[in-house]
Amino acid sequence: MTTDTIAKEVAVSFEVGGKVCKLGGIAKGSGMIHPNLATMLVFLTTDCAISAEMLQAALSGDIQNTFNMVSIDGDTSTNDMVALMANGMAGNREITEKNDDFKVFAQALNTVTVQLCRMIAGDGEGATKLLECTVSGADSMQVAKTVAKSVICSSLLKAAMFGADANWGRVLCAIGYSGADVDVTKVDVAFRSAKGSISVCKNGAGIPFSEENAKEILLEKEIEILISVGSGTYSASAWGCDLTYDYVKINGDYRT
Amino acid sequence: MTTDTIAKEVAVSFEVGGKVCKLGGIAKGSGMIHPNLATMLVFLTTDCAISAEMLQAALSGDIQNTFNMVSIDGDTSTNDMVALMANGMAGNREITEKNDDFKVFAQALNTVTVQLCRMIAGDGEGATKLLECTVSGADSMQVAKTVAKSVICSSLLKAAMFGADANWGRVLCAIGYSGADVDVTKVDVAFRSAKGSISVCKNGAGIPFSEENAKEILLEKEIEILISVGSGTYSASAWGCDLTYDYVKINGDYRT
Numbered sequence: 363m364t365t366d367t368i369a370k371e372v373a374v375s376f377e378v379g380g381k382v383c384k385l386g387g388i389a390k391g392s393g394m395i396h397p398n399l400a401t402m403l404v405f406l407t408t409d410c411a412i413s414a415e416m417l418q419a420a421l422s423g424d425i426q427n428t429f430n431m432v433s434i435d436g437d438t439s440t441n442d443m444v445a446l447m448a449n450g451m452a453g454n455r456e457i458t459e460k461n462d463d464f465k466v467f468a469q470a471l472n473t474v475t476v477q478l479c480r481m482i483a484g485d486g487e488g489a490t491k492l493l494e495c496t497v498s499g500a501d502s503m504q505v506a507k508t509v510a511k512s513v514i515c516s517s518l519l520k521a522a523m524f525g526a527d528a529n530w531g532r533v534l535c536a537i538g539y540s541g542a543d544v545d546v547t548k549v550d551v552a553f554r555s556a557k558g559s560i561s562v563c564k565n566g567a568g569i570p571f572s573e574e575n576a577k578e579i580l581l582e583k584e585i586e587i588l589i590s591v592g593s594g595t596y597s598a599s600a601w602g603c604d605l606t607y608d609y610v611k612i613n614g615d616y617r618t
Numbered sequence: 619m620t621t622d623t624i625a626k627e628v629a630v631s632f633e634v635g636g637k638v639c640k641l642g643g644i645a646k647g648s649g650m651i652h653p654n655l656a657t658m659l660v661f662l663t664t665d666c667a668i669s670a671e672m673l674q675a676a677l678s679g680d681i682q683n684t685f686n687m688v689s690i691d692g693d694t695s696t697n698d699m700v701a702l703m704a705n706g707m708a709g710n711r712e713i714t715e716k717n718d719d720f721k722v723f724a725q726a727l728n729t730v731t732v733q734l735c736r737m738i739a740g741d742g743e744g745a746t747k748l749l750e751c752t753v754s755g756a757d758s759m760q761v762a763k764t765v766a767k768s769v770i771c772s773s774l775l776k777a778a779m780f781g782a783d784a785n786w787g788r789v790l791c792a793i794g795y796s797g798a799d800v801d802v803t804k805v806d807v808a809f810r811s812a813k814g815s816i817s818v819c820k821n822g823a824g825i826p827f828s829e830e831n832a833k834e835i836l837l838e839k840e841i842e843i844l845i846s847v848g849s850g851t852y853s854a855s856a857w858g859c860d861l862t863y864d865y866v867k868i869n870g871d872y873r874t
Contacts, residue, residue, distance in 0.1 A: 517773070521870030605870065607863050614777030614861065 370481035376470040378463045381454035383410035385470050389478040404429065404444040404478060410467055411450035412457040419460065420468045421446045427507075427598065428475040446471070476599075483601035484584070488608030491523055495587040498597035505542045505591070506598035512540030513587060513600070520605035523585060528553055528576035530562040533587060550590040555582035626737040632726040634719045637710035639666035641726050645734040660685065660700040660734060666723055667706035668713040675716065676724045677702045683763075683854065684731040702727070732855075739857035740840070744864030747779055751843040754853035761798045761847070762854035768796030769843060769856070776861035779841060784809055784832035786818040789843060806846040811838035 373386030385408035412420075425444055450456065457463045484492030495513045500506035513519060516536040522529040530551045537544055551563035557579045562571050579585075629642030641664035668676075681700055706712065713719045740748030751769045756762035769775060772792040778785040786807045793800055807819035813835045818827050835841075 517865075518869055521866055521868075524866065524870035527870075605866055607866050609773075610777055610780065610861055610863050610866060612777075613774055614780035614783075 366485060368481065368485050370478055370485065372474050372477040372481070374470050374473050376466055378410060378452070378454035378457065378466055381452050383408060383452040383454055383467075383470070385410065385467075385474055387474045387478050389482055403442075404475075406444070406446040406471070406474065408446070408448045408467075408470075409451040410448055410457065411452060411454050412448050412464075412467060416457050416459070416464055416467075417446055417448050420464065420471050424468065424471050424475055428472065428479050479601045483603050486603035486609075487612045488606040488610070489603030490583070490606055491604045492584045493520070493523055493587060493602045493604065494584070494599055495589065495602070496597065496599045497589045497591060499548075499590040499592045499594050500596040500598070501543070501592065501594035503596045503598060505544065505594075506596045507600070508540050508542040509537050509544060509589065509591060510598045510600035512536045512542070513589065514602035517605055519587075520602065523580065524604035524606050526577050526580035528560065528562050528571070528573070528580060530568065533589065534563065534566070537589070537591075544591045548590075548592040550588075552588040553579055554586040554588055555579045555584060557582055559586075559588070622741060624737065624741050626734055626741065628730050628733040628737070630726050630729050632722055634666060634708070634710035634713065634722055637708050639664060639708040639710055639723075639726070641666065641723075641730055643730045643734050645738055659698075660731075662700070662702040662727070662730065664702070664704045664723075664726075665706065665708040666704055666713065667708060667710050668704050668720075668723060672713050672715070672720055672723075673702055673704050676720065676727050680724065680727050680731055684728065684735050735857045739859050742859035742865075743868045744862040744866070745859030746839070746862055747860045748840045749776070749779055749843060749858045749860065750840070750855055751845065751858070752853060752855045753845045753847060755804075755846040755848045755850050756852040756854070757799070757848065757850035759852045759854060761800065761850075762852045763856070764796050764798040765793050765800060765845065765847060766854045766856035768792045768798070769845065770858035773861055775843075776858065779836065780860035780862050782833050782836035784816065784818050784827070784829070784836060786824060789845065790819065790822070793845070793847070800847045804846075804848040806844075808844040809835055810842040810844055811835045811840060813838055815842075815844070 370389040373384060375382055375384050385406065387404060387406040389404040421444065429444055457467055480492055493514060495510045497506045497510045513533055513536045516532060519529065519532040519536060522532055533551050534546065534549065537549060538546065546566040549563065549566045550561065552559050552561045553576065560571055560576050560579055561569060562576065563569065626645040629640060631638055631640050641662065643660060643662040645660040677700065685700055713723055736748060749770060751766045753762045753766045769789055769792045772788060775785065775788040775792060778788055789807050790802065790805065793805060794802065802822040805819065805822045806817065808815050808817045809832065816827050816832050816835055817825060818832065819825065
């Protein structure tokens with residue numbers, strides 16, 4: 363049985379040494395998603411010529427910032443999987459070291475994996491919205507990732523997003539309990555969607571904003587939660603979804 | 619505003635050096651509850667004569683196994699608080715060291731705090747059931763607590779409990795992703811309530827059981843999830859509640 367509601371597929375083209383390479387991926391999964399490569403399945407294929415070692419290096423480096431930054435329900439599955447296969451049929455010079463070609467490949471891979479992450483999160487069990495939390499200005503990558511993951515995992519914030527409520531207090535709360543070393547007096551929070559963006563918190567304190575405008579922004583299907591935590595140079599994103607009646611129905615009321 | 623639906627109060631009597639002492643507590647809180655003494659408020663009072671140092675020692679030791687083992691939604695509040703006050707009016711000889719009197723006091727304290735934890739968890743936002751997960755046979759207290767807390771925090775298991783489904787696979791999954799060093803081939807799982815108990819997993823594998831009987835047990839208001847992880851001597855309990863439509867309503871749909 364699957365609760366996926368959309369086919370999750372994406373592909374890109376890129377050039378290595380004058381040869382056009384392609385990289386595509388498909389993913390499956392909508393519940394029990396909080397990968398720690400750990401019922402998410404992802405298959406990535408490419409015709410790029412690249413050594414097994416470099417293929418593994420590209421994938422291992424990528425998933426820390428992509429699939430491991432997705433959470434639908436906080437429940438890590440027993441059998442998540444990401445497979446990346448390359449057959450070299452693009453005819454490019456084989457990538458065997460971390461050179462500029464490798465960077466091009468890694469960037470192409472990241473474009474595909476981020477899109478798959480967004481598809482998985484947006485199709486979370488019962489979800490009505492894709493949430494993307496981007497933390498910038500952090501002093502380290504670990505701080506940026508810890509904060510982003512904590513916010514995206516908060517049941518309270520997920521429920522507020524379902525209700526289209528710009529409840530920035532719940533964002534700050536999740537930052538606080540994440541344990542990350544963050545100066546709350548330097549934290550800014552904004553919400554953004556196709557309907558525009560709205561700042562709701564500046565230097566750790568609430569600022570006046572139009573509730574009506576905020577609601578219009580938050581009624582969209584894709585919501586960005588933008589958090590700046592200072593003047594550092596690190597940033598990270600995490601992906602999740604809102605917590606809805608249908609999540610409870612799918613996981614609690616399926617027998618009745 | 620509070621979403622508490624019951625008054626949470628409990629008191630006990632105990633004897634120190636021939637004098638009867640009393641210890642009582644009141645608690646407030648039903649959402650944003652995942653204390654890490656971190657909107658839970660608990661006030662405990664006693665007339666026992668006990669030094670400030672011993673009072674702090676008793677409380678600090680206790681909360682690690684009580685309030686810090688409660689989770690309603692995984693969201694640690696910014697302002698949880700437990701206060702314990704003693705006025706010495708019981709007239710007992712003052713407790714100033716970790717002697718037998720201290721043990722009696724600590725036991726009385728634990729009786730009160732465990733009851734308050736159960737009241738808080740059972741009155742969780744939207745909850746229809748109190749869940750108590752007890753892990754035994756662990757090689758260390760840390761393993762027992764990590765497993766109990768992981769299981770009680772699982773959104774998937776919380777939703778299954780709402781649906782009265784003996785979904786032991788979700789229990790095993792939460793044990794697995796807890797990171798605790800547990801041999802899955804030694805894990806037994808049973809559910810228990812006022813209607814009896816039922817074993818559902820033995821040595822890490824499902825065993826045949828009556829779904830009808832399991833449902834009858836799980837339709838009760840207080841459910842114990844009993845997990846044995848081996849032949850160690852440590853055990854720990856954690857308290858939580860089911861994940862329901864009303865949790866989403868209270869935290870997501872309050873404006874509409």
